Structures are given as C-alpha cells and as structure tokens.
Amino acid sequence: MRAIAVEKTHVGFSGWTKLGSGTYADVFSCVHDGSGERVAIKRVRRHLTAQGVDVPTLRELKALQEFAQTAHPNVLRLLGFFFSSGFDSARGAASAVHMALEFCPAGDLQGVIDDRATLLPPADVKAYMSMALAGLAHCHAHWVLHLDLKPANLLIGPGGQLKIADFGLARLYAGERAERFQTNVVTLPYRAPELLFGAREFDGAVDTWAMGCIFAELMLQQRFFTIRSGAVTPGWAESKAQLEAIFSVMGTPITENTTFAASKSGGGAALGEAASASAAAAAGAGAGAGAERRQWPSAPTLPAFAQFAPCDGISLARCFPAATPAALALLEELLMFDPARRADAKHALGSAFFGEAPDATAASALAAYRKHDC
Numbered sequence: 001m002r003a004i005a006v007e008k009t010h011v012g013f014s015g016w017t018k019l020g021s022g023t024y025a026d027v028f029s030c031v032h033d034g035s036g037e038r039v040a041i042k043r044v045r046r047h048l049t050a051q052g053v054d055v056p057t058l059r060e061l062k063a064l065q066e067f068a069q070t071a072h073p074n075v076l077r078l079l080g081f082f083f084s085s086g087f088d089s090a091r092g093a094a095s096a097v098h099m100a101l102e103f104c105p106a107g108d109l110q111g112v113i114d115d116r117a118t119l120l121p122p123a124d125v126k127a128y129m130s131m132a133l134a135g136l137a138h139c140h141a142h143w144v145l146h147l148d149l150k151p152a153n154l155l156i157g158p159g160g161q162l163k164i165a166d167f168g169l170a171r172l173y174a175g176e177r178a179e180r181f182q183t184n185v186v187t188l189p190y191r192a193p194e195l196l197f198g199a200r201e202f203d204g205a206v207d208t209w210a211m212g213c214i215f216a217e218l219m220l221q222q223r224f225f226t227i228r229s230g231a232v233t234p235g236w237a238e239s240k241a242q243l244e245a246i247f248s249v250m251g252t253p254i255t256e257n258t259t260f261a262a263s264k265s266g267g268g269a270a271l272g273e274a275a276s277a278s279a280a281a282a283a284g285a286g287a288g289a290g291a292e293r294r295q296w297p298s299a300p301t302l303p304a305f306a307q308f309a310p311c312d313g314i315s316l317a318r319c320f321p322a323a324t325p326a327a328l329a330l331l332e333e334l335l336m337f338d339p340a341r342r343a344d345a346k347h348a349l350g351s352a353f354f355g356e357a358p359d360a361t362a363a364s365a366l367a368a369y370r371k372h373d374c
C-alpha cells in the first residue's frame, strides 16, 4: 500500500466503524476520501499533555516512522498521523493522536489460535512463524525492540500476510550492547525469564522468547506457560508464579552454582538434597532432557534472582508429540534460558524447520482459507 496524504484532522475520512480496542487505543476502519482507500485509524486514548504528546505514543510513532522508508510486508505500515481536537464530545475538547495504518481486515493471530474448529496444519504454523520472524528480524535490523509480542499484536493483512503491530511499548536501542530499560514490558505469559528476574539490561532476545511462546501456542492452539492459581498481584508474586509456570515445563535453570554444587561436592550443600540430585542429573555427563536450553550461568547476577525447587521439567517431545525434531530444535533455540545464547530472529529463519517438508502455506492460501472458514 502506498503512502497517502493524511489530513490534519479526522475530516477527510468517512465511514468510521470501530474495529477493536486495546490497552491504550480504539481502532476504527475508515475510507480515506482522497484516495478511496480503506485504512485503520488508531486513536490513542491518552490525552495530549501540556508538554505535548505523551512519551509512549511518541515511542510508537518513532518506531513506526523508523520503518516508513523501508516498508516490510510483515510489519504494519504507518501511513500518516494527525492530532484532533474536540473529536470525541464525551471527552470534551481533548486532543488525541490518530495514526492511519494499513487496514488488516482478517483480525489477529489470537483469532487464528482461538478458532478451535480448525486445527492448524503444520504448513500454516510454518507460514505464520516465518512471517512473524521475518517481521521481527526487520524490526531488530532497524534497532527497534517490540517488547509486546503476543498473538493479539500480530495482525493478518488483506493478502493473508502476518503483520507485526502495536509498537506502544517499543524502544529504539543501540544494538551492540544490552540497554537499561524498565522491566514491566511484555505481557506476562510472553515475558522472558531475564525480565521476570528483574533484568534492567536486555536486548532483542526478549522478543525472540515471546516468539518461542507464540510458536508453542500455534502448535498447541492454547497458552503454553500458564499460571494455574488464577490472578496474582503484580510485582514479584506475579513474576514468581510465571517463572514457576515456565520451570515446571522447561526445568529450572542450571547456573554456575548448580554446576559447582553438582560437580564439586556431589552433595550440593548449597542446594539441599533434592536440588543436588536434580542438578547432578542435569549438569553431569550426558545431561538430561533440555539441559542445553537450561544452561544459564549468569542468572544469579540478575537483580531479583531466586532459587526455585529444582526440577527437570518435561521433555518437549512429550509436550508436542506431532512436532518434528527440527520444529523442536527451533523451539528449544527460541526458548533458551540464557538470553546470550537464545537464537535471534535472523538465525531462527535459517533453521532446518523452514527447510524441511511441508513447505509453508502461501499467504494468499491462508487468506482464502480464513475467509472460507468465517
């Protein structure tokens, strides 16, 4: 879709129909009178302050503008933006930021996952994953961290292409090194373990962890890391519950301490009897299932690091009985505990999973299938 000349106000767009609401925005579909093109308009619910546009909205605009010159089929395109005054009579004369975006009529990936009537064929899972990873590789190549990847933020375009959307938490970063940020980013079920342990310095690996969760959800058609006990209060209780959910499946991290206790003393005084048994099993020669992805020597240096009752988790082959070894290998690489060893999006795209049969379903076939299904 080419750029359109966006007017300075909502005048110039007609047929406003509400498409959905997210945490901070209401999204409408409209026709741009000048070009006749259908667009989506995201109206951010935060009011303009006396200082101007609020910081999160500025970040979103800045991230989307980063891509303005280098459009990618798997990143939602910003066509323009404007500020309006007095548009919403219920909220008085407050101004709001409006972003005109590519229109994605077929909903989002959460809708695809929730569509229980149809089990996703492996070729479709491959198509969605390759498009999501291609979009993410583009974001990272332009030094944009998304920081809120989840199925609801991956939209489906008119031709069936997946588009990474909602850059409301995104940050520009320097790239060569991890940056210091606040930690309350990424929706809880998709939050990487380093964030849950309070890391203030992180990089694109937090986005690839979320991609690992999304890959698992596409294969299972349900949430992968779920907190069983219902609602928990934000803060450490919430992080701890999510870490427990992760570790119960993936096993606990093997840290420097774990290795030391297991190999030097064999008794693991620092970890206790149960710990030593598990640590020895995992850290010893011919380590147990998932030992590779659990290696995370630097974990104890994280601000909120805590020991959890050691456990080996469940083998991924048991969780995903229909997955091929190459699919499991990719999942393991995306869900490595140690962010320094986690696959980046570009590397993940080169994995054997994308080279083996079946070929990924073409985007146009995905679109036709979804339409037929609805």
Ligand SMILES: Nc1ncnc2c1ncn2[C@@H]1O[C@H](COP(=O)(O)OP(=O)(O)O)[C@@H](O)[C@H]1O
Pocket: 019, 020, 021, 022, 023, 024, 025, 026, 027, 040, 042, 076, 101, 102, 103, 104, 105, 107, 108, 152, 153, 155, 165, 166, 167, 168
């Ligand atoms: N370009 C678009 N085309 C169609 N629907 C959209 C578009 N952008 C957003 N939406 C719908 O609006 C919802 C909220 O948008 P999002 O950008 O995620 O806002 P928030 O920052 O409030 O989460 C999305 O989940 C989606 O259903």
Ligand SMILES: [Mg+2]
Pocket: 022, 023, 152, 153, 166
């Ligand atoms: Mg959203």
